[in-house]
Amino acid sequence: MTVRVRLAPSPTGTLHIGTARTALFNWLFAKKEGGTFLLRIEDTDIERSKKEYIKNIYDGLQWLGINWDESPTIQSERVNEHKQIIKTLIDKGFAYKCYASEAELNEMRETQKRNGLAPKYDNRHRNLSPEKESEFIKAGREPVIRFKINDQKLISWNDLVRGKMTWSGKDLGGDMVIARRAQSDSIGDPLYNLVVVADDSAMKISHVIRGEDHLANTAKQILLYEALDLKIPVFAHTPLILNSDGKKLSKRDGVTSISEFKKMGYTSEAMANYMTLLGWSVPEGINEKFKISEISEVFSFKKVNKASAKFDWDKLNWLNSQVIHEMSAETLLKNLDPLLKKNGWFIPSKQWGIHLVSLLGPSMVLINDGVDQAKPFFEEPELCDDGKKQLEIKEAAVIFKFILKKLESSDAASFSKEEALDLINQATKNCEVKKGLVMKSLRAALFGTLNGPDLIQSWILLSRFSKDRARISRFI
Numbered sequence: 060m061t062v063r064v065r066l067a068p069s070p071t072g073t074l075h076i077g078t079a080r081t082a083l084f085n086w087l088f089a090k091k092e093g094g095t096f097l098l099r100i101e102d103t104d105i106e107r108s109k110k111e112y113i114k115n116i117y118d119g120l121q122w123l124g125i126n127w128d129e130s131p132t133i134q135s136e137r138v139n140e141h142k143q144i145i146k147t148l149i150d151k152g153f154a155y156k157c158y159a160s161e162a163e164l165n166e167m168r169e170t171q172k173r174n175g176l177a178p179k180y181d182n183r184h185r186n187l188s189p190e191k192e193s194e195f196i197k198a199g200r201e202p203v204i205r206f207k208i209n210d211q212k213l214i215s216w217n218d219l220v221r222g223k224m225t226w227s228g229k230d231l232g233g234d235m236v237i238a239r240r241a242q243s244d245s246i247g248d249p250l251y252n253l254v255v256v257a258d259d260s261a262m263k264i265s266h267v268i269r270g271e272d273h274l275a276n277t278a279k280q281i282l283l284y285e286a287l288d289l290k291i292p293v294f295a296h297t298p299l300i301l302n303s304d305g306k307k308l309s310k311r312d313g314v315t316s317i318s319e320f321k322k323m324g325y326t327s328e329a330m331a332n333y334m335t336l337l338g339w340s341v342p343e344g345i346n347e348k349f350k351i352s353e354i355s356e357v358f359s360f361k362k363v364n365k366a367s368a369k370f371d372w373d374k375l376n377w378l379n380s381q382v383i384h385e386m387s388a389e390t391l392l393k394n395l396d397p398l399l400k401k402n403g404w405f406i407p408s409k410q411w412g413i414h415l416v417s418l419l420g421p422s423m424v425l426i427n428d429g430v431d432q433a434k435p436f437f438e439e440p441e442l443c444d445d446g447k448k449q450l451e452i453k454e455a456a457v458i459f460k461f462i463l464k465k466l467e468s469s470d471a472a473s474f475s476k477e478e479a480l481d482l483i484n485q486a487t488k489n490c491e492v493k494k495g496l497v498m499k500s501l502r503a504a505l506f507g508t509l510n511g512p513d514l515i516q517s518w519i520l521l522s523r524f525s526k527d528r529a530r531i532s533r534f535i
């Protein structure tokens with residue numbers, strides 16, 4: 060079978076992590092099978108769909124390394140085809156016009172609830188008499204189009220993730236609306252289940268891979284495929300992504316869109332890696348840290364779990380730190396430099412920048428950590444309490460006077476590691492203090508704190524701006 064899969068995002072928001080994970084599974088499967096991965100923008104909700112969201116979706120997928128094979132299908136451009144299909148369904152007796160008003164439908168649901176029944180359309184207009192219909196038309200009622208659902212029907216499919224699935228027609232909510240209200244002589248806007256079947260069929264989609272929140276839709280869509288005598292694709296329903304409370308990951312959990320993760324300083328490689336692990340178990344002998352381009356060979360739905368996947372920040376952070384630690388200094392600098400510039404911090408030379416990221420990289424979990432850590436190299440740091448205490452020690456001023464005097468007679472721009480070390484040793488000897496005291500005092504004066512990356516390296520970087528002298532001289 061020629062594998063053709065698709066991602067069908069609705070551009071009513073930014074690229075959500077759940078949609079991106081669905082994209083990944085589709086993409087990995089297409090790669091594994093030598094198939095085609097397609098995009099379809101489901102923009103039929105005209106009010107909520109926005110161009111900026113389409114761009115956000117394209118950008119997010121590209122950032123993650125998920126490329127698509129043909130130009131995207133724009134669903135709204137196919138509305139005439141969709142309406143034609145609805146007409147066919149009406150002509151063949153599979154669909155009909157339902158004139159029930161919203162008030163009547165609400166009343167129907169209230170009565171069902173009062174009687175302890177699940178709310179469901181009671182198919183009241185399925186066999187409307189021509190007289191009754193013309194009465195409604197005369198009264199100016201606008202009908203929806205409903206597709207008949209047989210309550211007795213059992214709908215089954217072999218799901219690539221969940222195995223044999225069976226749904227009963229009676230659990231599908233009664234005859235389904237496939238087009239919105241419109242004047243009785245026209246067809247209103249076609250709705251989700253209808254357009255998905257029409258488009259998946261037109262795009263020759265072989266496998267529909269999407270979240271398990273679409274299980275009931277799949278049952279409805281199979282009925283449409285059957286009525287239209289179209290080839291039914293294979294289905295795979297991927298598990299949901301839950302937050303740490305076991306609830307569906309949503310806006311309330313803070314970040315959910317790919318662009319937000321990017322903004323926080325996650326790398327595309329770690330994100331794609333982590334999202335693949337959300338619901339897929341790596342086959343034995345394969346490392347959990349991988350590039351998606353390498354893993355497609357071993358991807359299969361056999362290892363996709365039925366159970367929901369819990370979002371684990373620690374694991375994502377660990378993967379991100381690993382990716383950062385393995386990055387070349389050049390790449391890390393390329394990632395960090397734009398963020399530094401945004402703060403108005405300009406690296407004096409590429410070599411200096413490489414030196415900076417080599418120093419900071421090992422303790423970075425997010426790219427953005429580099430911004431906080433680089434700050435004291437560009438802006439005068441605040442003194443933390445420990446730093447303050449350290450600088451109150453009476454020897455500190457003596458040490459600084461000695462160091463400053465020596466610094467004034469040297470060329471700050473070419474300050475070497477050996478020279479820095481030598482200076483510290485001289486100060487230790489001359490001021491008759493412990494080396495640790497010199498180091499701690501220097502760090503406090505230069506960076507305001509007692510913790511941080513290698514002091515000598517940091518000092519050398521700072522000396523490139525000659526900022527070290529000004530900072531030390533504040534405490535003599």
Ligand code: GLU
Pocket residue numbers: 066067068069101255268269273
């Ligand atoms: N537009 C639908 C969604 O974003 C597509 C679902 C499907 O893949 O059929 O949920």
